[in-house]
Amino acid sequence: MRAFTYTRAADTSAALGAAIQNPEAKFIGGGTNLVDLMREEVERPNEVIDINRLPLSQIEELPDGGLRLGALARNSHTANHLLVRQRYPVLTQAILSAASPQLRNLATNAGNLLQRTRCYYFYDITAPCNKRQPGSGCAAIGGFNRIHAILGTSEQCIATHPSDMAVALAALDATVQVQSANGQHSIPIEAFHRLPGDTPEQDTNLGHDELITAIDLPATPFATSSLYLKVRDRPSFAFALVSVAAVLKVADSQIKNVRLALGGVAHKPWRAHAAEEILTGAQPTAEIFRRAAEAELQAAIGYEHNAFKIELAKRTIVRALTTLTERHLA
Template sequence: MRAFTYTQATDASAALHAALQNPEAKYIGGGTNLVDLMREEVERPNEVIDINALPFSQIEVLPDGGVRLGALARNSHTANHPLVRQRYPVLAQAMLSAASPQLRNLATNAGNLLQRTRCYYFYDTTAPCNKRQPGSGCAAIHGVNRIHAILGTSEQCIATHPSDMAVALAALEAVVQVQGANGTRRIAMEEFHRLPGDHPEQDTTLGRDELITSIDLPALPSTANSLYFKVRERPSFAFALVSVAAVLELEGEQIKNVRLALGGVAHKPWRARTAEEALLGKPATAENFRQAAEAELQTAIAYEHNAFKIELAKRTIVRALLTLAERQLLA
């Protein structure tokens, strides 16, 4: 691990100033991803700025009835908070399906969104990786790519985003609040992460001079009927092969509102807009769910080892929606 300077920021302005003064600096909250990356010498900051003293740990109700999640609130606290468990079960389930209790006790909400891919070639500094070293190539495309993306890929990168929390936030249409040198701004969750394109080294649309302060959840009545369904290699401490965050509202047997986001299939949480549009106003049947899933996965591209993900994603969408439909019809 490279030697580095440790700095404790006392307020947001000091943290932003320190980062702007040093392009090689990195913020640290829980450190559950950054420390691993530093240990493997994937990340090599010469300064680490501790932001844990900043006042961004609260979880509170917003004036419009939504809920604000502090950027520095720990994942375990967020997932088990009554406001989250009662109003946004899909988010609580997603967060509790991630990592281990020990890691969730340390990991922060902002850090969860900013965690980097678990592609093995990204972590292997002897392998070519455009995300780690732009222009070097992508070893995964012709390598072992079982865990890799099937949607939104490019010739530069087929890595997936690892966060479960971010998938649920995409389905909930959350908004990321950030503070920068020029003031504050709001970033829709769907726009926060990037597809790889020609610049896979850029994971998000967050600026160098910006710091996440909170994540806002909208006040939507249908979010109570929601769930997170995760398919993985083993029951715990494993990243998703495919996951689905689903929100469903019925009017009688007709679909009044539906929100879907997929994990484990793209460089970012994948909002399934095509499937949503195919379902609105239709009866909540297995056949309609399957047709919507087929439409969503039409553009999927399989690689040598991950073709199974296309059918798996379709079946996971259908199962999640059937579960929610049956739950509401039987209520």
């Protein structure tokens, strides 16, 4: 690991000031991904700005009945906050399905959004990777690409975003609260992460001199009926091959509200708008679930080793919706 200057920020303006002064600096929260990437020399900041002393660890109710998750609240605390467990079970399940208890104790909510892909070629500094080194090529497209994306890919990059939490946040229409020197603004979660396009080196639309302060969950009463279904190679402590965050309200044999987001399939959490459109107002049947899944995956492209994800994603959507519907009937 390369040497770096350690700066401990006392407050948000000191943290932003340090970042503005040094374009090579990186904020550190939990560090679970950054320290690893620095050790591999994928990330080589010459300064690390420790933001852990900033007062951004609260989880509090918003006046409209929503919930504000502090940027530095640890993943474990967020998952186990009573109001999250009661009102947004999909978020609790998504967080608890990710990483290990030790990692969740370190990992922060903001850091979870900003973690980088686990594409093996991104991690291997001897391999070409447009995300790590723009213009160098993509070793994954013609390489071993079993864990890679099937939706929204580009000729530059087929990496996936590894977060489970962000998939649940996409289904919950969360907004990311951001502080910059110019003031506070918010970014809808769907506009926060990017598709690779011609700039795969940019994972998100967050600027270098911007700091996430919180993630807001809007009041969503029907989110009590929600589920995170994660399919992976082993049942614990593994990244998703495919995951589905589903929120479903059924009344009078009709789907009143539905939200679907997919993980493990794209460069960002994939909100399944096409599927939602077909499902809304329909009767909750196995046939309509399958049709919605087919529509969402219509544009999917499989590569040599990951084409199985297309059918797997469809089946995972159907199973998530079936499980939630059966709960309604029970």
